Amino acid sequence: MFKKTAVFLALQACAMTVCAQEGPTPKGVPHLDHVFVIMMENHAYAQVVGNPNMPFTNNYLKQVNSATNYFAVGHPSLTNYLEIVGGSNFGVRTDNAPDWHNTSCTPNLANGSVSTDTPPTPNICPIYGAGTDAATPVLDLTNETSGPPGVIDVDGKLGYAANTHTVGMTIADELAERGLTWKSYQESLPPNGADGVNNADGFFSNLDNLTTALPGEGQTQSNLVALYAVKHNPFAYFASVQEGLDPKLSLKNMVDFEGTHGLFADLASDHVPTYSFIAPNQCNDQHGRGNAGPACEFDPDDNGTLDGLNPGLMYRGDLELQTLITAIHESKAWKNGRSAIIVVWDENDYSILPTTNRVLLTVDTSYGHHRVQSANFYTHFSLLKSVEAGLDLPCLNHACDSSTKVMTDLFAENQ
Numbered sequence: 001m002f003k004k005t006a007v008f009l010a011l012q013a014c015a016m017t018v019c020a021q022e023g024p025t026p027k028g029v030p031h032l033d034h035v036f037v038i039m040m041e042n043h044a045y046a047q048v049v050g051n052p053n054m055p056f057t058n059n060y061l062k063q064v065n066s067a068t069n070y071f072a073v074g075h076p077s078l079t080n081y082l083e084i085v086g087g088s089n090f091g092v093r094t095d096n097a098p099d100w101h102n103t104s105c106t107p108n109l110a111n112g113s114v115s116t117d118t119p120p121t122p123n124i125c126p127i128y129g130a131g132t133d134a135a136t137p138v139l140d141l142t143n144e145t146s147g148p149p150g151v152i153d154v155d156g157k158l159g160y161a162a163n164t165h166t167v168g169m170t171i172a173d174e175l176a177e178r179g180l181t182w183k184s185y186q187e188s189l190p191p192n193g194a195d196g197v198n199n200a201d202g203f204f205s206n207l208d209n210l211t212t213a214l215p216g217e218g219q220t221q222s223n224l225v226a227l228y229a230v231k232h233n234p235f236a237y238f239a240s241v242q243e244g245l246d247p248k249l250s251l252k253n254m255v256d257f258e259g260t261h262g263l264f265a266d267l268a269s270d271h272v273p274t275y276s277f278i279a280p281n282q283c284n285d286q287h288g289r290g291n292a293g294p295a296c297e298f299d300p301d302d303n304g305t306l307d308g309l310n311p312g313l314m315y316r317g318d319l320e321l322q323t324l325i326t327a328i329h330e331s332k333a334w335k336n337g338r339s340a341i342i343v344v345w346d347e348n349d350y351s352i353l354p355t356t357n358r359v360l361l362t363v364d365t366s367y368g369h370h371r372v373q374s375a376n377f378y379t380h381f382s383l384l385k386s387v388e389a390g391l392d393l394p395c396l397n398h399a400c401d402s403s404t405k406v407m408t409d410l411f412a413e414n415q
Contacts (some may be wrong), residue, residue: 023400025392028408032390033337040317041287042349044304051080051313053109054318061114064364065372072347072357073380074136074153080346081141081234086170087397088133091115092124092142095231097198097349101121103240109168117144126239127168135161149353166397172235174393176248181273184235184254185263186283188227194254199226225292227281264327272333282286286317303350304355339366363373363410374409382407
């Protein structure tokens with residue numbers, strides 16, 4: 001009981017004021033009214049740029065700004081999602097689900113432990129407090145690998161030591177504290193919301209007994225097509241969001257693309273939050289599934305090149321981007337405000353050495369310069385730092401590092 005009470009007191013303190021270390025507000029990006037971050041999956045730069053099965057994306061590249069020397073920070077997917085919204089892996093190097101509402105477990109930050117796939121570790125204790133995250137090695141020989149040749153976490157040169165001053169919060173905490181709004185738009189989230197949901201097909205989830213819900217149904221949970229995956233919804237891993245003590249910071253901020261308060265309805269009705277985190281489902285984000293038909297099948301050989309890709313999966317993601325970007329461009333928020341659309345791929349899907357973790361990032365603004373190609377070295381931490389600069393928020397964790405550069409050239413005003 002004492003530990004549970006202590007957790008709630010800590011969360012209440014974080015909800016009411018800045019919790020532990022935040023750095024200064026970054027500079028270099030003009031004020032933004034709305035930011036749209038669209039997350040794509042598991043493909044390296046060379047698998048997207050020039051891909052004939054992604055005609056919209058490659059034409060779009062010619063119209064907007066892009067980073068040609070941009071790198072993910074680790075593996076697997078969840079690690080990168082956490083880094084994009086919180087500037088840290090928070091001791092998580094696995095795609096494990098949250099240990100939902102467990103107020104008795106100890107967060108990784110508190111004892112410096114690391115959640116991994118190899119060896120397998122339990123579901124992830126809700127993240128809060130402050131402490132030490134996990135190191136990012138230059139060459140990973142252990143997590144989801146078994147020795148040489150290994151996988152490159154960043155560019156084959158850079159690694160990150162464990163940060164002993166990590167604070168367990170995200171940009172959502174910062175936005176809520178300052179009275180700004182945010183949503184995590186998650187395609188194929190079930191209508192009953194995100195609480196306790198690890199995977200779902202848009203209606204049924206891991207919480208449902210399919211044989212009870214559908215009498216005579218022969219399929220079971222093992223057959224569920226996991227279109228929504230909690231590993232692509234990083235905010236769900238944080239105690240402040242799971243417990244929702246601040247109504248502006250809760251699981252209610254997570255909605256589907258469809259529905260009364262979904263992404264497309266919000267765009268059409270001009271109820272767009274300050275920060276939109278947009279995650280297509282696992283067929284439409286180019287992740288793929290093994291039980292969702294040929295156009296969603298995993299890539300036969302994801303080796304960091306165009307060879308071995310599933311053309312249907314790549315084309316499906318391209319159509320999704322066209323739908324999302326067109327809807328944003330047609331919204332009042334885009335036409336009347338100062339906004340930015342950021343499209344980014346999370347990682348290169350464990351492509352082994354010598355393939356680096358270089359991925360594509362594009363920046364499309366409703367103002368300023370376009371068709372800029374930046375060769376500056378940027379990472380997911382640069383993305384967070386740049387968004388915080390545009391929204392006048394303090395930097396978080398590795399976004400505060402002096403080596404993390406703001407993407408000034410990609411967000412620049414017209415001179």
